[in-house]
Amino acid sequence: MRLSIVFIVxxxxxxxxxxxxxxxxxxxxxxxxxxxxxxxAQLPLACVETEYPNKxxxxxxxxxxxxxxxxxxxxxxxxxxxxxxxxGHWAMVKLLKEFPxxxxxxxxxxxxxKNITQENIAQEVDYFHGENxxxxxxxxxxxxxxxxxxxxxxxxxxxxxxxxxxxQPLSDLIVTRFLEFLPxxxxxxxxxxxxNTAFGMAFAHDYARVxxxxxxxxxxxxxxxxxxxxxxxxxxEWEPGGFDFLSPCLQEVDxxxxxxxxxxxxxxxxxFLPQFNDKYYDLAVGVVSSRSDGKLVHLDxxxxxxxxxxxxxxxxxxxxxxxxxxxxxxMQHSLPYVVGDSYEGxxxxxxxxxxxxxxxxx
Numbered sequence: 001m002r003l004s005i006v007f008i009v010x011x012x013x014x015x016x017x018x019x020x021x022x023x024x025x026x027x028x029x030x031x032x033x034x035x036x037x038x039x040x041a042q043l044p045l046a047c048v049e050t051e052y053p054n055k056x057x058x059x060x061x062x063x064x065x066x067x068x069x070x071x072x073x074x075x076x077x078x079x080x081x082x083x084x085x086x087x088g089h090w091a092m093v094k095l096l097k098e099f100p101x102x103x104x105x106x107x108x109x110x111x112x113x114k115n116i117t118q119e120n121i122a123q124e125v126d127y128f129h130g131e132n133x134x135x136x137x138x139x140x141x142x143x144x145x146x147x148x149x150x151x152x153x154x155x156x157x158x159x160x161x162x163x164x165x166x167x168q169p170l171s172d173l174i175v176t177r178f179l180e181f182l183p184x185x186x187x188x189x190x191x192x193x194x195x196n197t198a199f200g201m202a203f204a205h206d207y208a209r210v211x212x213x214x215x216x217x218x219x220x221x222x223x224x225x226x227x228x229x230x231x232x233x234x235x236x237e238w239e240p241g242g243f244d245f246l247s248p249c250l251q252e253v254d255x256x257x258x259x260x261x262x263x264x265x266x267x268x269x270x271x272f273l274p275q276f277n278d279k280y281y282d283l284a285v286g287v288v289s290s291r292s293d294g295k296l297v298h299l300d301x302x303x304x305x306x307x308x309x310x311x312x313x314x315x316x317x318x319x320x321x322x323x324x325x326x327x328x329x330x331m332q333h334s335l336p337y338v339v340g341d342s343y344e345g346x347x348x349x350x351x352x353x354x355x356x357x358x359x360x361x362x
């Protein structure tokens with residue numbers, strides 16, 4: 001009996017002293033192929049001309065401001081709110097650019113040509129010049145407008161040249177708004193929703209780099225360095241907040257990998273998120289408790305924005321390639337719910353899924 005007890009104790013000691021080999025579950029990387037494109041195209045097709053319900057986020061200066069969404073925003077009146085209508089059009093451009101022979105190509109092209117006209121964009125510009133609209137859609141909607149303009153610029157198609165020219169007055173106005181606003185912003189905004197400074201600057205930097213707008217590019221790089229370079233030990237374990245669709249920590253990574261040279265970036269991220277050096281690091285997905293609640297479904301968006309940030313990091317820096325598996329996990333969790341779910345998520349999540357899928361490829 002005593003020998004048996006001693007033997008059991010020895011086995012227990014040996015098992016405790018033997019290191020357990022960590023094993024990470026591997027998640028397949030989703031692919032943006034023509035089948036996926038045909039599936040996701042249903043979402044912008046279903047919303048860019050759906051005027052109601054609509055959240056105008058409008059400051060009313062007088063009774064003259066009380067107009068329908070389409071009267072106020074003849075180009076971008078659908079998809080529940082202005083910025084979602086903008087990135088709904090971006091989604092259509094992106095899918096057509098990558099898959100010109102997709103099922104609904106003719107319908108998508110027709111909608112783009114119908115909405116992004118010189119006359120409609122001139123009216124959109126007039127709205128931004130309104131006395132109460134100087135900060136309207138700052139900087140989230142601004143960023144998506146520049147992403148749409150960038151995608152048109154990179155699309156080799158006669159329709160793209162026409163649409164880009166029609167959109168240019170609004171693109172120029174948004175660039176001017178960034179140039180005016182970023183020097184005045186004394187403190188960066190580190191939230192998980194629309195106002196996040198790093199998100200807006202990342203898309204603005206992409207646009208500036210692609211169209212060779214050196215003033216905007218240099219300003220974004222300067223402000224990003226001033227806002228974030230001294231940051232250390234980002235508390236990513238505090239994330240997510242209940243309504244987050246952006247990760248404050250990963251949005252910083254997303255802008256800093258764009259603006260810093262390699263050596264400086266690796267120095268910075270080692271201090272900012274040192275746990276990312278662990279090959280077995282894991283990050284739990286955002287859990288949506290109700291996809292019929294327009295705020296709670298934000299967590300699906302968080303899974304997509306986390307994924308595209310991690311894809312961007314892992315594809316650019318081999319040292320962090322192991323994080324791509326976490327991105328795959330986030331995609332696999334939320335992608336099945338995007339199509340066929342409630343309008344609360346359907347009016348915007350398709351664009352996020354498309355951008356994340358596109359980011360998965362180096």
